[in-house]
Amino acid sequence: MNRRERRATAAKHSGKVTPAALCEAGFAHLQSGCIAEAELSCQQALTLDEQHPDALHLLGALCFHAQQPDAAVEWIGRAVQQAPKAEYLLSLATVLERQGRLEDARQHFSKASSLKPDDASLWNHIGNLLWQLGHKDEAAKHLQQALKLNPNYWEAAHNGGMLLLELGRHAEAVECFDVTEKLNRTSAALHQMRAVCLSALNRFDEAEADYEKSIALDPNLAETHNNLGLLHWRFGRLEQAFACFDRALALRPDSHAVLNNKAVVLLHLQMLDEAFATLHRSLAAAPDDAQTLFYLATLQLLTGDFERGWPAREARWRLPSVGLVDRGFSKPLWRGERPLEGKTILLHSDEGLGDAIQFARYVPMVAASGARVILEVEPPIQQLLGGIEGVAECVGRSSTPAFDLHCPLGTLPLAFGTRFDTIPLAQGYIPAPPAARVKAWQDRLGPHDRFRVGLVWAGNPDHKNDHNRSMALRTLAPLLDCDVQFVSLQKGVRDQDRAFLAERRDIVDLTEQLTDFSETAALISCLDLVISVDTSVAHLAGALRAPVWTLVPFNPDWRWLLERDDSPWYQSMRLFRQTQRGDWTGVVENVRDELEGRVSAWRSKQDQALLLPV
Known part of the structure; x- marks a missing residue:
């Protein structure tokens, strides 16, 4: 006999048979599976007081047990109206949740939590419910509060970590996973998820250690091998990367995500036939996968197959990683299929x-x-x-x-x-800047008595390929002793370059006055040459038909194609390519040789002009 039954029996023997005592006994019978006895207790309680909240609550619980959820909601709701106790609210919320009425359930769970603010399990439950409803930030607050109330609450820590990872709040997710790991050190999935967060925080050594722990605990998780492969790839450990991808594929041969990653590595190594074959294998596994189609489009465009590349590239709209936003326009999209006259x-x-x-x-x-x-x-x-x-x-x-x-x-x-x-207008299409604006820049630069070269050595640091296409300014040092007036076109100078730039008084830096690209265009019009990494200024110079040398990484963007030093997109552009992945030294040496020749020719032309009769 449990405590409820003992108290009810004692009350009965004492002659004090109350609705509350009968209901307490009824709930005890219900929990013990004695349904008939529970129903009898409920009937007796209602006979004594048909509006007694405990009796209404018990009747609702019995209806729910009998799989009559609508009736359960009605009776428990009446109990709540009589006395909004936390116990009733929780029962009502539970029934509503089982019915799939999640928003209604959330409201009643929240009311219960206001009555039981120190109940960690309740905060955890509401957090999970909010997560299901898509209120992720609010859900995270509830899960974190549950963990604050009970620092050893494994479920709240685990759920909080997973949700914060989903929200991209990686540092907070790691804190939750640290708690989870202390409470359960044998979870391979936990180490994998924490490694994902650590990698996103650039804590790569710790991430690698977690991936290794995950594999040691369970070597059959293909995703862990895949993620470790990506980490090895990031640091140029190609053999280890391929080995990880192959282990993942041995576990899941048709994983298009792993096949895509392997194809990307093959592309970066310029192993194009193998990359094509791997992507077609990925498409066989997932014919409409947007990521696969986008990678295939990149390969097709890179190799000059524009006919198939442009349509496949439209898959980019289905890729959240690309960061494109569907504007939701009500007006139709035009792709060349209808006339435009008068529109x-x-x-x-x-x-x-x-x-x-x-x-x-x-x-x-x-x-x-x-x-x-x-x-x-x-x-x-x-x-x-x-x-x-x-x-x-x-x-x-x-x-x-x-x-x-x-x-x-x-x-x-x-x-x-x-x-x-x-390709249209490769000869240039942006109008020449206004003469007055160009003259203003000429005045700032002073006498044009040396060959002028604009420099751009880094692109947007948020670009996913920035680590390949950008370089440190110091890498261009071999150019700086040429007989040239160098002019910085670099906006957003990084900390690692700022000190070096300050030391080089031979680089004119007027970039604070480059308020927009119209000003940059006017400044470029005052220069003899632009030398730039693959970034927007290179496009600007080409569109202005200004001479521009673009420094291209070993794995180039698709628009620069392969094995050529010119661009069909810009007639005034020349490409200088890495011959080995990550090696800018050889590129800079080639640029220096060509630059010295260009400077010598310019100087000779200037000298000849001085000798012409007036």
């Missing part, structure tokens, strides 16, 4: 600044089709691109006028069926 079309930037500059070349073609063109781009390039032929109006995203059709700039090559030999 207003919005051409909007969908990728980086360099991409917008590159694909803005299509604007005159759209306008020539009879459309009124509204160009929507980011503020730093708005004035610059607003001057392109055919732009009726150039706006920012915050003030888009009415239009009939729209097309992302990156989709225009597809809309026009661009092939290798039909």
